[in-house]
Amino acid sequence: MMIKLSLTLAIFLGITTLSFSQGKRSDFTFKLENTTYFVNLSKGSTKAEYDTVFYNFYRYGKPELLAKEIKHIVNRNTGDTIKSGSYRVVNNRVFFDRNEKNEATILKVYSFQDALKPAPIEPTPPYHNYGQPKQEQLETVAEFPGGINKARQFIANNLKYPKKAIEHGVNSTVQAKFTIEVDGSLTNIDIVKKLGYGCDEEVIRVLKSMPKWKPATLKGKSVKSYFTMPISFKTTE
Template sequence: MNNQFKLITLLILGFSTIVSAQNSTPDFSFSLGKTNYFMLLTKGNAKSKNDTVFYNLYRMGKTQRIAKEIKHVVNRTSGDTVKSGSYETKDHQIFFYLKEKSKPTILRLYTQNEKGLLSLKTGISNFVAPQLPAPFGPVLAYDNSGHPEKVDVMAEFPGGINKVREFIAKNLRYPEEAQENEVEATARVKFVVEKDGSVTNIQLEKKLGYGFDEEVMRIFKRMPKWKPALLKGHPVRSQFAMPISFRTH
């Protein structure tokens, strides 16, 4: 009798989930090719010390959930965000990002095949920055000996080095070609912060291929303006170098 009761309970719970997915108003909806998808937001265990909200991904017209990904995890006591997730769509792909303090961003990529089915790949989008990203000296300011002078105040990304980490981790996409070939790489990027704070003259020390070069250029071209370096109280152009690591594990 107990086993029968458990079976009936599971059937009821499963049916309730299906009805809920069919009748709920989608929190998000989008299309990949000719296929429409929607997402419902659900909460985790109400008795847990953390408040967790999930993305639940469905194909329109289907009752079976395709994916369950974290939207955010917040400590109920302190109000601090433990984990923060987001997603975006592009062509025939859905990217889910999961950020956790002091850890690399986890990337989960769902790719739609010719039959419209989604396959999953998991990787890590890991941005590694030097502790003190020092400028090589302002490009247009020289001392009497003809050598570049050191700036008095370094250029700074809005909010500091942690914010530039967040910006890159949030926007970086692991190139599909690199994922398919299971290739890892570290791109070393040089760039100039202009007097108005804009980022220009973006260069890679060497070409990496597999889509890495294009992805790095895309990220740096999207950067907001920095606070420019200062020399004797005046804004000057300055050079920076940063490594960005792509890891698949």
């Protein structure tokens, strides 16, 4: 028991010393593959109207800031929270959920690849495209289970940034058009704006793996509808 306790203490002291050697306090730590990262919190100006706190992400042994995201913004006078953020580490990615006043959750994703800096992948909202000009106005549009934020999260959780795209520093968007059938399944997936470097194929793979959507309705019945969804691949310098 004493040996285990000593080993744990030694590891903790080693990490703490390394963090302080970089002149930064470690508030949180996490590991992606074989690399350990730490997060510290910093505050904005104390003279500002709003109390702002940030998450700052670093890699152990490296001084440069990898990412900076808002933890919260609070009105000092009223105590109202204007923005709040949180992060999760899933499948070698860091997910930021940010809530803004009177707005839905905004999802942002950072993918840490070996020694590379974060590569955000930001799925943009899907846009309806009902294709046929004479198609009657739908009563309700097709919807991913749980809504748009769940669709974004599903894509972010499952999309794998192609190695070839990373090597070429790809920063662009794939436009995919597909049909949502009466039973909610996705068919006729077509890339209308291609990107290459494996991105088009990856988007098709993820869309095919999606659970069934809630289909559109017309006159009280489920009907076929069409969607165009842009999905952005971005890397940082």
